[in-house]
Amino acid sequence: MVAIPTVVVTIFVIIPTLLSIIWSFGTWNGIGDPLSRTNWVGLWNYEILFTKYPFFWPAVQHNVIWLVWLAVLATPLGMFLAVLLDKNIRGTRFYQGALYMPVVLSLAIIGFIWGNLIYSPDQGFLNSLLGTTSSDDTFIDWLGNRDLNLWAVLVAASWRHVGYVMILYLAGLKAVDPSLREAAQIDGANERQTFFRVVFPVMRPINIVVVVITVIESLRAFDIVYVINKGLNGLELLSILVTNNIVGEGVRVGFGSAIAVVLLLLSLIPIITFLTRMLRDDSI
């Protein structure tokens, strides 16, 4: 009962993760036998990555912007909406449905819909609405302009993230003991105080999950950017840089693995936070 799943995970997840780490210290180019055709060069790949590779620091910056955007705007908005919709107001099911609908969509199709139908220079909704067209060259190139495209993509990504966070908090709020709120209100706390001083701290398990999801989502970001322009021209991300070194002429397994290891190390921060909290709260 335990053997089969263990074997599957070992072969397809654990070994590849370890290989990523090992290969990042060598120069294998993907051809032939990795054992005999690798020069082991220590941290050389990392040195190139940090000092010479022109896309690395921009990609890190974009991942950081992604995280800050989600953490400062999208996640709090999702939480705020959950708080509003948790009350017994008329039409709450409609509002919840509208806000949560994008959560069932993939980020790939979100990139496809927003990239083509909303942001397209010629026929997109925004340029059509603004009356800016390609014929008189006034159109706004939402996805082609390096200063603009990351923000345009983040708006599209938030379309999904807000609903996701909202669902998690709605579940969390339902689980809060109503007598806590009553007690706070009898003590004279207003709604805001009740939420921040009583309800929010009680939702700690959900808060941790949401923080972890926010960080992981910003490291995992890939599909939406790849669909839009394969992650070029201002949309570089760490995940994209890894895949640029897999196939084609420029296969550099060692170098690509070094980027993957950076991504791995960054991902370990939220993952370990999550797992230790789970263990401590006895939720596992």
Added chain:
Amino acid sequence: MTASTPSVTPASGQTPARRFNWKRATLHGFLIVMSVIWLLPLLWALYTSLRPFSDTAQHGYVSIAHTLTLDNYVNAWNDAELIRYFFNTAVIVVPAVIIVLLLSSMLAFVLSRYSFKFNLAMLLLFLGLNMLPPQVLITPLYQMFRRQPELLYDQYMGIAIVHIAFQLGFCTFVLSNYMRTLPKELNEAALVDGASVWKTFYAIIMPLTRPAVAALAVLQVTWIYNDFFWALFLMSTGSKFPITSALNNLKGQYFVDMNLVAAASLLVALPTLIVFFALQKQFISGLTLGSTKG
């Protein structure tokens, strides 16, 4: 707090009838604006998809439609042979979801009913690995797959296996949390009755775990259907791609105008929108089972 007293603060003495209405109006106004903004992209896609290209070419995309037609759907469906890609997706999703639920149920059963320290460490490891960005593993996986062209590379089975391996930790985590809420006495009773471990699993524990399995099944179908990444690098034949990965490639060839793009987007989104409309309860409980206790 009961439903009849939503937001009247007991501290304020006077009856704040006017202020109360104003507050509610602001609340609803805000929520309506948010909902409209959130619905707009899909409604816009729907509206565009129902208009013939000639209509939008003449009047622009932001204009009142003169004719509505389903032709774009028919054309997108036929020209790009979308049925083929939906079939590819089904060949991956169906076995992957069945197998991952089967394996994770067994693992969760052992873990929750006969918990050992080692099992717990293993679950933590699986769960942690499942949370990694898939790009961390793609380089070695690609190399492994290339060396197994009959079994893995460019094969539906290869993609299905990667999904199974990558979802096992999460599914086991959710199911074992659920099974832990079932009374321990069930096992003891089964033991007294002489039931084997297997029998305890499939005749006693599994029937009680059905709601969690159903919720997870809906969630997993949606997630694996939505996967874009694995096939992109682990498959090479375009016509074998699952629909989510194929859509972008099809665009340049077949979806020459926004009306067709809109129709194709909605066709591809349709299965997940069905989940949204018909299986909302299961989807949400699948999402939240993992984040709340029990």
